[in-house]
Amino acid sequence: MLSNYLNQIRGGEVKTFLCTDVTETISQLELYELGSSMDGKVVIQTWDQLPEHETVLEEILHVLARVTLAIWPMWYAQEVAFRFSEEKPFEEALLNEFKLRELQATRQDVCLPWLKAAVSICQAGKLPVFQHFSRTIQISQLALTISPRDLVIVLALCDLHPLEYRLLSLAKVSTWLAQETQARIVVLVPAELAAQQELDSILYGAIPFPMLVAQTVTRPVEEESKHLIWPIQGKPHPFSPGEQLLAKKLSQDGELASLFYFNQSVETSRGKRYLVDLLWLKGKVVVEIDGYRHHGNSFAFVEDRHRDYELLISGYIVLRLSHDEVVNDAEIAVEKIRDVVKFRHGQQLIIK
Numbered sequence: 001m002l003s004n005y006l007n008q009i010r011g012g013e014v015k016t017f018l019c020t021d022v023t024e025t026i027s028q029l030e031l032y033e034l035g036s037s038m039d040g041k042v043v044i045q046t047w048d049q050l051p052e053h054e055t056v057l058e059e060i061l062h063v064l065a066r067v068t069l070a071i072w073p074m075w076y077a078q079e080v081a082f083r084f085s086e087e088k089p090f091e092e093a094l095l096n097e098f099k100l101r102e103l104q105a106t107r108q109d110v111c112l113p114w115l116k117a118a119v120s121i122c123q124a125g126k127l128p129v130f131q132h133f134s135r136t137i138q139i140s141q142l143a144l145t146i147s148p149r150d151l152v153i154v155l156a157l158c159d160l161h162p163l164e165y166r167l168l169s170l171a172k173v174s175t176w177l178a179q180e181t182q183a184r185i186v187v188l189v190p191a192e193l194a195a196q197q198e199l200d201s202i203l204y205g206a207i208p209f210p211m212l213v214a215q216t217v218t219r220p221v222e223e224e225s226k227h228l229i230w231p232i233q234g235k236p237h238p239f240s241p242g243e244q245l246l247a248k249k250l251s252q253d254g255e256l257a258s259l260f261y262f263n264q265s266v267e268t269s270r271g272k273r274y275l276v277d278l279l280w281l282k283g284k285v286v287v288e289i290d291g292y293r294h295h296g297n298s299f300a301f302v303e304d305r306h307r308d309y310e311l312l313i314s315g316y317i318v319l320r321l322s323h324d325e326v327v328n329d330a331e332i333a334v335e336k337i338r339d340v341v342k343f344r345h346g347q348q349l350i351i352k
Helices: 002-007 022-034 053-071 089-106 112-123 135-146 164-181 197-203 241-251 298-312 323-328 330-351
Strands: 014-019 041-047 151-157 184-190 207-209 261-267 273-280 285-290 317-322
Touching: 002 014, 014 022, 014 164, 014 197, 022 151, 022 184, 041 053, 053 112, 053 135, 053 151, 053 164, 089 112, 112 135, 135 164, 151 164, 164 184, 164 197, 241 285, 241 323, 241 330, 273 298, 273 330, 285 298, 285 323, 285 330, 298 317, 317 323, 317 330, 323 330
Parallel strands: 014 184, 014 207, 041 151, 151 184, 285 317
Antiparallel strands: 261 273, 273 285
16 A cells, blocks of 8 residues: 555655556555545645756745645644734734744744745735745745645656656755655656666665556546645645535535534544545535546546445445536535435434
């Protein structure tokens, strides 16, 4: 199981996986991580064609910045590290200033000038990327906000014929990134590149990772971000438009708003633990929002059905909604959820 390998990687270490199919390996990683079998937050940067050195660094910087903005204000593995309120901006500014001073006194690794700038720009809803800070400072500080102890950065290369000097650059960037962030760095490369000397520095202890035969469904519709996959327990996935829209609609529904919570952990009767998209705990109803990128292959098909089986024998009803369905007509999605709730209430009356 891929997640077992990842849990064994130490902070500040690079581990390379030689994949028969990088895209399908990512699919496995996503499914296992979303299934709560992995410890940590996963950020993925994928390249269909390996770019130049500067572009690689810029894309890594921006993907970390997007995560940092998405989890604002829950930085440094704290429930609420900072505060923001449009109704009380002055009061919140004072509280944030107090928090900044507290971090300055207790965290030697925090760069206070960067942090002040990042707090200010995230309050405005903008990406915390700056011209006046070095890339090293920015990437290391972004990793700190996410929490390096829990962070797995996956660099996935789908390119079967990359230029050799760019491969050498990827190896150097991977090692540098591990040193600067102290996160776990995972490099996924095609097995065909196993003999490339440019990757020698990160190939020691590389793990061959065979895949099940799968048929990937290609969709032109943009769903969840292709870079970022980890959810925040209790909140809609920050990079899933479907979950974000459904959360908004449910919050406006007097009947359903108090029943369902996003990204909740469920343990089955056989001891398996899953992270489900939406849960009504008392009624034992699970709602899953399936995107084609995560679920559009035979491996995901099998995993989803075993997951549904485990939940079924544990007393849960599972409603699966497609991501496109939720985005295109959220009202119908809400009505389907309402129908399942009514059905569950009817079942409970019969049982009583």
